[in-house]
Amino acid sequence: MPLGTLDRTAPPLFNQGPSALSKLIFFSTLALFLMVADARFNIVQPVRLAIGTVLYPVQWLALKPVQMVAGGERYFEDLKTAQEDEASARRSLALQSERASQADVLALDNARLRALLELRQTTQTPGRAAEVLYDTSDPYTRKVVIDQGLNNGIAAGSPVIDEFGVLGQVTQVQPFTSEITLVIDRDLAIPVQNMRTGARSVAFGDASAHGAGLELRFMQANADLQEGDLLTTSGVDGVYPPGLPVAKIDSIERRADTAFARIHCAPLAHVTAARYVLVLAPTGNVAIPHAASSAAAAAAATPASAAAKKMAERQDAKAEKADAKADAKAQAKADAKARRPGDKAAEKPADKAATDKAAATADKAPDSKPAAADKTPAKPAAKAAAATDKPAPKPADRAAARQEGAAP
Secondary structure, eight states: OOGGGOOOSOOGGGOOSSOHHHHHHHHHHHHHHHHHHHHHHOTTHHHHHHHHHHHHHHHHHHHHHHHHHHHHHHHHHHHHHHHHHHHHHHHHHHHHHHHHHHHHHHHHHHHHHHHHHHHHHHOOSOEEEEEEEEEOSOTTSOEEEESOOGGGTOOTTOEEEOSSSEEEEEEEEOSSOEEEEETTSTTOEEEEEETTTOOEEEEEEESSTTSSEEEEEEEETTSOOOTTOEEEEOOTTSSSOTTOEEEEEEEEEOOTTOSEEEEEEEESSOTTTOOEEEEEOOTTOOOOOOGGGHHHHHHHHHHHHHHHHHHHHHHHHHHHHHHHHHHHHHHHHHHHHHSOGGGHHHHHHHHHHHHHHHHHHHHHSOTTOOTHHHHTTHHHHHHHHHHHHSOOOOHHHHHHHHHHHHOO
Protein backbone atom coordinates (compact mmCIF):
# COMPACT_ATOMS: atom_id res chain seq x y z
CA MET A 1 0.00 0.00 0.00
CA PRO A 2 1.32 3.33 -0.81
CA LEU A 3 2.30 5.63 2.09
CA GLY A 4 0.03 8.41 1.10
CA THR A 5 -3.04 6.34 1.56
CA LEU A 6 -2.47 5.73 5.35
CA ASP A 7 -4.79 7.48 7.90
CA ARG A 8 -2.69 9.39 10.40
CA THR A 9 -5.53 10.44 12.80
CA ALA A 10 -5.96 8.78 16.19
CA PRO A 11 -8.75 6.39 16.57
CA PRO A 12 -11.71 7.55 18.60
CA LEU A 13 -10.74 5.34 21.57
CA PHE A 14 -7.53 7.29 22.20
CA ASN A 15 -8.91 10.75 21.51
CA GLN A 16 -7.37 13.01 24.29
CA GLY A 17 -8.76 16.43 23.49
CA PRO A 18 -6.59 19.33 22.41
CA SER A 19 -3.23 18.77 21.12
CA ALA A 20 -0.12 18.86 23.23
CA LEU A 21 1.09 22.09 21.68
CA SER A 22 -2.09 23.89 22.53
CA LYS A 23 -1.89 22.59 26.07
CA LEU A 24 1.68 23.83 26.43
CA ILE A 25 0.74 27.24 25.23
CA PHE A 26 -2.30 27.44 27.51
CA PHE A 27 -0.56 26.41 30.70
CA SER A 28 2.43 28.58 30.00
CA THR A 29 0.17 31.57 29.56
CA LEU A 30 -1.74 30.64 32.76
CA ALA A 31 1.49 30.37 34.72
CA LEU A 32 2.67 33.74 33.54
CA PHE A 33 -0.65 35.27 34.41
CA LEU A 34 -0.70 33.78 37.91
CA MET A 35 2.85 34.91 38.60
CA VAL A 36 2.13 38.42 37.48
CA ALA A 37 -1.19 38.50 39.34
CA ASP A 38 0.38 37.11 42.56
CA ALA A 39 3.23 39.57 42.37
CA ARG A 40 0.91 42.48 41.72
CA PHE A 41 -2.31 41.64 43.56
CA ASN A 42 -1.52 38.63 45.90
CA ILE A 43 -4.48 36.71 44.56
CA VAL A 44 -2.78 33.36 45.20
CA GLN A 45 -2.11 34.00 48.92
CA PRO A 46 -5.38 32.44 50.18
CA VAL A 47 -4.74 29.40 48.07
CA ARG A 48 -1.22 29.11 49.45
CA LEU A 49 -2.49 29.38 53.01
CA ALA A 50 -5.11 26.73 52.45
CA ILE A 51 -2.60 24.36 50.90
CA GLY A 52 -0.07 24.99 53.72
CA THR A 53 -2.72 24.30 56.35
CA VAL A 54 -3.70 21.07 54.69
CA LEU A 55 -0.12 19.90 54.25
CA TYR A 56 1.17 20.90 57.77
CA PRO A 57 0.25 17.58 59.48
CA VAL A 58 2.00 15.72 56.73
CA GLN A 59 5.11 17.87 57.17
CA TRP A 60 5.01 17.45 60.96
CA LEU A 61 4.87 13.68 60.69
CA ALA A 62 7.60 13.66 58.08
CA LEU A 63 9.94 15.82 60.24
CA LYS A 64 9.41 13.95 63.52
CA PRO A 65 11.93 11.17 62.91
CA VAL A 66 14.58 13.70 61.94
CA GLN A 67 13.84 15.82 65.01
CA MET A 68 13.92 12.80 67.31
CA VAL A 69 17.34 11.77 66.07
CA ALA A 70 18.75 15.29 66.36
CA GLY A 71 17.07 15.83 69.76
CA GLY A 72 18.45 12.55 71.10
CA GLU A 73 21.96 13.53 70.17
CA ARG A 74 21.57 16.95 71.80
CA TYR A 75 20.02 15.38 74.91
CA PHE A 76 22.93 13.08 75.54
CA GLU A 77 25.40 15.85 74.82
CA ASP A 78 23.60 18.22 77.18
CA LEU A 79 23.33 15.52 79.87
CA LYS A 80 27.06 14.86 79.74
CA THR A 81 27.85 18.57 79.84
CA ALA A 82 25.48 19.09 82.78
CA GLN A 83 27.05 16.23 84.73
CA GLU A 84 30.53 17.59 84.14
CA ASP A 85 29.44 21.08 85.16
CA GLU A 86 27.80 19.73 88.32
CA ALA A 87 30.91 17.81 89.30
CA SER A 88 33.07 20.86 88.72
CA ALA A 89 30.66 23.03 90.72
CA ARG A 90 30.68 20.54 93.59
CA ARG A 91 34.48 20.52 93.68
CA SER A 92 34.57 24.30 93.62
CA LEU A 93 31.94 24.45 96.35
CA ALA A 94 33.94 22.05 98.53
CA LEU A 95 37.07 24.14 98.07
CA GLN A 96 35.18 27.33 98.79
CA SER A 97 33.56 25.88 101.90
CA GLU A 98 36.94 24.70 103.14
CA ARG A 99 38.43 28.11 102.50
CA ALA A 100 35.44 29.78 104.15
CA SER A 101 35.79 27.62 107.26
CA GLN A 102 39.51 28.32 107.36
CA ALA A 103 38.82 32.03 106.95
CA ASP A 104 36.32 31.92 109.83
CA VAL A 105 38.81 30.10 112.05
CA LEU A 106 41.58 32.51 111.11
CA ALA A 107 39.33 35.48 111.76
CA LEU A 108 38.39 34.10 115.17
CA ASP A 109 42.02 33.35 116.02
CA ASN A 110 43.02 36.80 114.84
CA ALA A 111 40.38 38.42 117.04
CA ARG A 112 41.48 36.38 120.04
CA LEU A 113 45.13 37.18 119.50
CA ARG A 114 44.38 40.88 119.10
CA ALA A 115 42.38 40.87 122.33
CA LEU A 116 45.18 38.95 124.04
CA LEU A 117 47.75 41.46 122.83
CA GLU A 118 45.59 44.35 124.04
CA LEU A 119 45.33 42.73 127.48
CA ARG A 120 49.07 42.12 127.45
CA GLN A 121 49.72 45.80 126.74
CA THR A 122 47.68 46.73 129.82
CA THR A 123 49.63 44.23 131.94
CA GLN A 124 53.19 45.24 132.85
CA THR A 125 54.16 41.71 133.91
CA PRO A 126 56.24 39.87 131.29
CA GLY A 127 54.62 36.84 129.72
CA ARG A 128 54.73 34.28 126.93
CA ALA A 129 51.97 33.28 124.51
CA ALA A 130 50.95 29.62 124.34
CA GLU A 131 48.36 27.41 122.66
CA VAL A 132 46.09 24.94 124.44
CA LEU A 133 46.69 21.41 123.17
CA TYR A 134 44.07 19.32 124.97
CA ASP A 135 42.17 18.79 128.22
CA THR A 136 43.44 16.33 130.78
CA SER A 137 41.74 12.96 131.06
CA ASP A 138 40.97 13.23 134.78
CA PRO A 139 37.19 13.74 135.09
CA TYR A 140 37.47 15.07 138.66
CA THR A 141 39.75 18.01 137.86
CA ARG A 142 39.64 20.92 135.45
CA LYS A 143 43.03 21.15 133.79
CA VAL A 144 44.43 21.78 130.30
CA VAL A 145 47.84 21.26 128.69
CA ILE A 146 49.68 23.96 126.70
CA ASP A 147 52.54 23.69 124.20
CA GLN A 148 55.08 25.68 126.28
CA GLY A 149 57.26 24.04 128.90
CA LEU A 150 60.43 24.25 130.93
CA ASN A 151 62.57 24.76 127.83
CA ASN A 152 60.52 27.87 127.00
CA GLY A 153 60.99 29.43 130.45
CA ILE A 154 57.64 28.45 131.98
CA ALA A 155 57.79 28.19 135.79
CA ALA A 156 55.43 26.41 138.15
CA GLY A 157 52.97 28.75 139.81
CA SER A 158 52.79 31.20 136.91
CA PRO A 159 49.36 32.78 136.36
CA VAL A 160 47.63 32.18 133.01
CA ILE A 161 45.17 34.54 131.32
CA ASP A 162 43.25 34.71 128.06
CA GLU A 163 41.77 37.70 126.26
CA PHE A 164 38.91 37.97 128.78
CA GLY A 165 40.53 37.39 132.17
CA VAL A 166 42.31 34.97 134.49
CA LEU A 167 42.18 31.39 133.21
CA GLY A 168 44.17 29.52 135.86
CA GLN A 169 47.65 28.75 137.15
CA VAL A 170 50.53 26.54 136.01
CA THR A 171 50.72 23.61 138.42
CA GLN A 172 53.02 21.17 136.61
CA VAL A 173 55.83 21.87 134.14
CA GLN A 174 57.34 19.39 131.69
CA PRO A 175 60.26 20.04 129.33
CA PHE A 176 57.96 20.75 126.36
CA THR A 177 54.45 21.09 127.86
CA SER A 178 52.82 22.51 130.97
CA GLU A 179 49.66 21.69 132.88
CA ILE A 180 47.28 24.49 133.85
CA THR A 181 44.73 24.19 136.64
CA LEU A 182 41.68 26.23 135.70
CA VAL A 183 40.02 28.69 138.06
CA ILE A 184 36.94 26.46 138.29
CA ASP A 185 38.95 23.59 139.77
CA ARG A 186 38.00 22.93 143.40
CA ASP A 187 41.66 22.91 144.50
CA LEU A 188 42.44 26.41 143.21
CA ALA A 189 41.90 29.64 145.18
CA ILE A 190 42.51 33.23 144.03
CA PRO A 191 42.61 36.36 146.21
CA VAL A 192 40.14 38.79 144.62
CA GLN A 193 38.90 42.31 145.22
CA ASN A 194 35.48 43.77 144.57
CA MET A 195 35.92 46.69 142.18
CA ARG A 196 32.79 48.45 143.44
CA THR A 197 33.48 48.34 147.18
CA GLY A 198 37.20 47.47 147.34
CA ALA A 199 36.52 44.56 149.73
CA ARG A 200 39.00 41.68 149.52
CA SER A 201 38.10 38.01 149.64
CA VAL A 202 39.16 34.65 148.25
CA ALA A 203 37.46 32.92 145.31
CA PHE A 204 37.48 29.12 145.35
CA GLY A 205 36.87 26.91 142.38
CA ASP A 206 33.48 25.24 142.43
CA ALA A 207 33.32 22.87 139.48
CA SER A 208 30.24 21.01 140.68
CA ALA A 209 27.89 23.93 141.39
CA HIS A 210 26.02 25.51 138.47
CA GLY A 211 28.20 23.61 135.99
CA ALA A 212 31.42 25.67 136.08
CA GLY A 213 32.10 28.66 138.29
CA LEU A 214 33.69 30.04 141.44
CA GLU A 215 32.48 30.61 144.97
CA LEU A 216 33.21 33.31 147.54
CA ARG A 217 33.35 31.58 150.91
CA PHE A 218 33.21 32.90 154.47
CA MET A 219 31.50 36.15 153.47
CA GLN A 220 29.09 37.66 156.00
CA ALA A 221 25.43 37.57 155.08
CA ASN A 222 25.21 41.35 155.48
CA ALA A 223 28.28 42.02 153.31
CA ASP A 224 27.95 44.74 150.67
CA LEU A 225 27.73 42.51 147.61
CA GLN A 226 25.49 42.76 144.58
CA GLU A 227 24.87 40.60 141.55
CA GLY A 228 27.02 41.79 138.66
CA ASP A 229 29.92 43.05 140.80
CA LEU A 230 33.26 42.63 139.04
CA LEU A 231 35.97 40.71 140.89
CA THR A 232 39.63 41.29 140.00
CA THR A 233 42.90 39.97 141.38
CA SER A 234 44.02 41.80 144.51
CA GLY A 235 47.74 40.99 144.15
CA VAL A 236 48.24 40.25 147.86
CA ASP A 237 49.35 36.67 147.19
CA GLY A 238 52.45 37.67 145.21
CA VAL A 239 51.40 35.45 142.28
CA TYR A 240 48.69 37.24 140.30
CA PRO A 241 49.26 40.85 139.18
CA PRO A 242 46.61 43.18 140.63
CA GLY A 243 43.72 44.33 138.49
CA LEU A 244 43.20 41.27 136.27
CA PRO A 245 39.48 40.48 135.76
CA VAL A 246 38.49 37.15 137.29
CA ALA A 247 34.70 36.78 137.54
CA LYS A 248 31.36 38.47 138.08
CA ILE A 249 28.97 37.69 140.91
CA ASP A 250 26.18 35.59 139.45
CA SER A 251 23.96 34.83 142.43
CA ILE A 252 23.84 35.56 146.17
CA GLU A 253 22.00 33.27 148.57
CA ARG A 254 21.42 34.52 152.12
CA ARG A 255 19.89 32.11 154.63
CA ALA A 256 18.75 32.65 158.19
CA ASP A 257 20.32 29.44 159.54
CA THR A 258 23.90 30.51 158.78
CA ALA A 259 25.96 33.64 159.26
CA PHE A 260 27.66 33.32 155.87
CA ALA A 261 26.20 33.94 152.44
CA ARG A 262 26.57 31.54 149.57
CA ILE A 263 27.94 33.54 146.63
CA HIS A 264 28.38 32.00 143.19
CA CYS A 265 30.51 33.74 140.54
CA ALA A 266 30.77 33.22 136.78
CA PRO A 267 34.34 33.31 135.40
CA LEU A 268 35.05 35.83 132.67
CA ALA A 269 37.68 33.71 130.92
CA HIS A 270 36.63 31.02 128.46
CA VAL A 271 37.55 28.13 130.72
CA THR A 272 35.98 25.52 128.45
CA ALA A 273 36.86 27.00 125.03
CA ALA A 274 40.23 28.69 125.44
CA ARG A 275 42.76 28.17 122.64
CA TYR A 276 45.40 30.89 122.95
CA VAL A 277 46.60 31.95 126.41
CA LEU A 278 49.26 34.17 127.95
CA VAL A 279 51.50 32.78 130.71
CA LEU A 280 52.63 35.57 133.04
CA ALA A 281 55.51 35.64 135.48
CA PRO A 282 54.56 35.63 139.18
CA THR A 283 54.73 39.13 140.65
CA GLY A 284 57.00 37.98 143.48
CA ASN A 285 59.47 36.16 141.21
CA VAL A 286 59.97 37.07 137.54
CA ALA A 287 61.05 33.73 136.10
CA ILE A 288 59.96 33.82 132.44
CA PRO A 289 62.71 35.18 130.16
CA HIS A 290 61.77 37.05 127.02
CA ALA A 291 64.25 38.27 124.45
CA ALA A 292 62.30 41.39 123.53
CA SER A 293 61.52 42.42 127.11
CA SER A 294 64.75 41.85 129.03
CA ALA A 295 64.82 45.46 130.24
CA ALA A 296 61.25 45.20 131.49
CA ALA A 297 62.07 41.95 133.28
CA ALA A 298 65.07 43.57 134.98
CA ALA A 299 62.95 46.55 136.03
CA ALA A 300 60.31 44.22 137.45
CA ALA A 301 62.95 42.22 139.33
CA THR A 302 64.46 45.32 141.04
CA PRO A 303 61.44 46.13 143.28
CA ALA A 304 61.12 42.47 144.21
CA SER A 305 64.78 42.31 145.37
CA ALA A 306 64.42 45.57 147.34
CA ALA A 307 61.33 44.23 149.10
CA ALA A 308 63.13 41.00 149.92
CA LYS A 309 66.04 42.98 151.37
CA LYS A 310 63.73 45.03 153.60
CA MET A 311 62.01 41.89 154.77
CA ALA A 312 65.35 40.32 155.69
CA GLU A 313 66.35 43.43 157.66
CA ARG A 314 63.08 43.33 159.60
CA GLN A 315 63.56 39.68 160.43
CA ASP A 316 67.11 40.38 161.63
CA ALA A 317 65.86 43.22 163.87
CA LYS A 318 63.19 40.97 165.36
CA ALA A 319 65.78 38.27 166.03
CA GLU A 320 68.05 40.78 167.77
CA LYS A 321 65.14 41.94 169.94
CA ALA A 322 64.43 38.37 170.98
CA ASP A 323 68.14 37.85 171.79
CA ALA A 324 68.16 41.04 173.89
CA LYS A 325 65.15 39.85 175.90
CA ALA A 326 66.74 36.46 176.46
CA ASP A 327 70.03 38.07 177.60
CA ALA A 328 68.19 40.37 180.02
CA LYS A 329 66.32 37.47 181.58
CA ALA A 330 69.50 35.39 181.87
CA GLN A 331 71.37 38.30 183.50
CA ALA A 332 68.56 38.83 186.01
CA LYS A 333 68.53 35.14 186.92
CA ALA A 334 72.33 35.13 187.37
CA ASP A 335 72.16 38.18 189.65
CA ALA A 336 69.42 36.55 191.70
CA LYS A 337 71.52 33.43 192.22
CA ALA A 338 74.55 35.50 193.25
CA ARG A 339 72.66 37.19 196.12
CA ARG A 340 72.57 35.88 199.70
CA PRO A 341 70.03 33.24 200.69
CA GLY A 342 68.70 35.38 203.54
CA ASP A 343 67.53 38.08 201.17
CA LYS A 344 65.37 35.90 198.92
CA ALA A 345 62.14 37.45 200.14
CA ALA A 346 63.36 40.93 199.31
CA GLU A 347 65.02 39.88 196.07
CA LYS A 348 61.92 38.43 194.37
CA PRO A 349 60.10 41.73 193.78
CA ALA A 350 63.30 43.43 192.71
CA ASP A 351 64.22 40.62 190.29
CA LYS A 352 60.75 40.71 188.78
CA ALA A 353 60.84 44.49 188.39
CA ALA A 354 64.28 44.36 186.81
CA THR A 355 63.25 41.65 184.37
CA ASP A 356 60.09 43.51 183.32
CA LYS A 357 61.97 46.76 182.91
CA ALA A 358 64.65 45.10 180.80
CA ALA A 359 62.06 43.48 178.57
CA ALA A 360 60.20 46.77 178.12
CA THR A 361 63.43 48.57 177.23
CA ALA A 362 64.24 45.91 174.63
CA ASP A 363 60.80 46.28 173.04
CA LYS A 364 61.18 50.07 172.76
CA ALA A 365 64.55 49.83 171.01
CA PRO A 366 64.29 50.87 167.27
CA ASP A 367 64.85 48.40 164.42
CA SER A 368 67.68 50.43 162.92
CA LYS A 369 69.82 50.15 166.14
CA PRO A 370 69.66 46.52 167.17
CA ALA A 371 73.04 46.69 168.90
CA ALA A 372 71.76 49.15 171.50
CA ALA A 373 69.18 46.60 172.61
CA ASP A 374 71.97 44.46 174.15
CA LYS A 375 73.30 47.34 176.25
CA THR A 376 70.03 48.91 177.44
CA PRO A 377 68.75 46.09 179.68
CA ALA A 378 72.10 45.72 181.48
CA LYS A 379 71.87 49.03 183.39
CA PRO A 380 68.45 48.47 184.98
CA ALA A 381 69.48 44.96 185.87
CA ALA A 382 72.68 46.18 187.51
CA LYS A 383 70.81 48.87 189.46
CA ALA A 384 68.26 46.36 190.64
CA ALA A 385 71.02 43.99 191.66
CA ALA A 386 72.83 46.76 193.59
CA ALA A 387 69.64 47.70 195.33
CA THR A 388 68.96 44.14 196.35
CA ASP A 389 72.56 43.60 197.62
CA LYS A 390 72.02 46.11 200.47
CA PRO A 391 70.95 44.41 203.76
CA ALA A 392 67.41 44.90 204.95
CA PRO A 393 67.22 47.50 207.88
CA LYS A 394 66.41 46.26 211.42
CA PRO A 395 63.35 47.45 213.43
CA ALA A 396 65.53 49.40 215.92
CA ASP A 397 67.31 51.24 213.17
CA ARG A 398 63.94 52.14 211.67
CA ALA A 399 62.73 53.66 214.97
CA ALA A 400 65.91 55.73 215.32
CA ALA A 401 65.49 56.99 211.82
CA ARG A 402 61.94 58.06 212.61
CA GLN A 403 63.07 59.97 215.73
CA GLU A 404 65.79 61.77 213.78
CA GLY A 405 63.34 62.73 211.14
CA ALA A 406 60.89 64.05 213.72
CA ALA A 407 63.51 66.23 215.45
CA PRO A 408 63.72 69.87 214.27
